[in-house]
Amino acid sequence: MKNIQRFLMILATVVFVSCGDEKKEQETITIGEEGTVERTTTTNTTARDTAGTTAEGTTRQKGVVQVNLTGNDQMQFNLKEIRVKAGETVRLTLKHVGQLPENAMGHNFVLLRKGTDVVDFATKAASASQNEYIPEGAEQVIVHTEMIGGGEETSIEFTAPEAGTYDFICSFPGHYIQMQGKFIVE
Numbered sequence: 001m002k003n004i005q006r007f008l009m010i011l012a013t014v015v016f017v018s019c020g021d022e023k024k025e026q027e028t029i030t031i032g033e034e035g036t037v038e039r040t041t042t043t044n045t046t047a048r049d050t051a052g053t054t055a056e057g058t059t060r061q062k063g064v065v066q067v068n069l070t071g072n073d074q075m076q077f078n079l080k081e082i083r084v085k086a087g088e089t090v091r092l093t094l095k096h097v098g099q100l101p102e103n104a105m106g107h108n109f110v111l112l113r114k115g116t117d118v119v120d121f122a123t124k125a126a127s128a129s130q131n132e133y134i135p136e137g138a139e140q141v142i143v144h145t146e147m148i149g150g151g152e153e154t155s156i157e158f159t160a161p162e163a164g165t166y167d168f169i170c171s172f173p174g175h176y177i178q179m180q181g182k183f184i185v186e
C-alpha cells in the first residue's frame with residue numbers, strides 16, 4: 001500500500017515537471033525574434049490544410065502570393081480551389097507528400113487556358129510520356145511544374161493571368177479525374 005502511494009507521488013511529480021517544461025518551451029517561442037511570429041502563423045497552415053477549403057494554402061508576403069499545393073499517393077491535391085489576384089506574382093510550390101515513385105504516382109501542376117477542354121487535353125497529355133506528360137507545343141498550357149515523385153518538391157513562379165476561372169490539373173495519365181481544381185483570378 002505504502003509503495004503504491006509513493007508511486008503515485010512520483011507520478012505527480014513527473015507530470016508537474018513535464019508541465020513546467022512545456023511552459024518553458026512556450027516562453028522560449030514567444031521571446032524569439034520577429035521571424036518567430038511568422039513561424040507561428042505557419043503552424044496554422046496545418047489547420048488550414050486539414051480544412052482543405054477556399055483561399056487556403058496561400059500566404060502573401062512582399063507582393064508575392066505563395067501557394068502551397070500538395071499531392072499524395074491517393075491521387076489527391078490538397079486544394080480544390082486556388083485564389084489569386086490578376087497581375088500578382090504567384091509562387092506555387094508543389095510537394096508530393098506520398099512515397100510512390102514518379103513513374104507510378106507522378107504529380108505535376110498544369111494551369112490551362114480559359115475554355116480548355118480538360119478531358120481532351122488530359123487525353124493528349126497522357127501520350128506525352130517522353131515530355132513529362134506535357135504535349136509538345138500545347139497552347140492550352142499557361143504554366144506547369146515538372147513532374148515529381150514521392151518526397152519531392154518543386155516550385156514555379158509566374159504572373160497571375162487576367163481575371164477569370166481557369167482549370168488546373170495533374171497531367172499524369174488518369175490523374176486529372178481526381179486531381180483537378182479551379183484557379184480563380186480576381
Ligand SMILES: [Cu+2]
Nearest residue numbers: 106107170175
Ligand atoms: Cu498526379
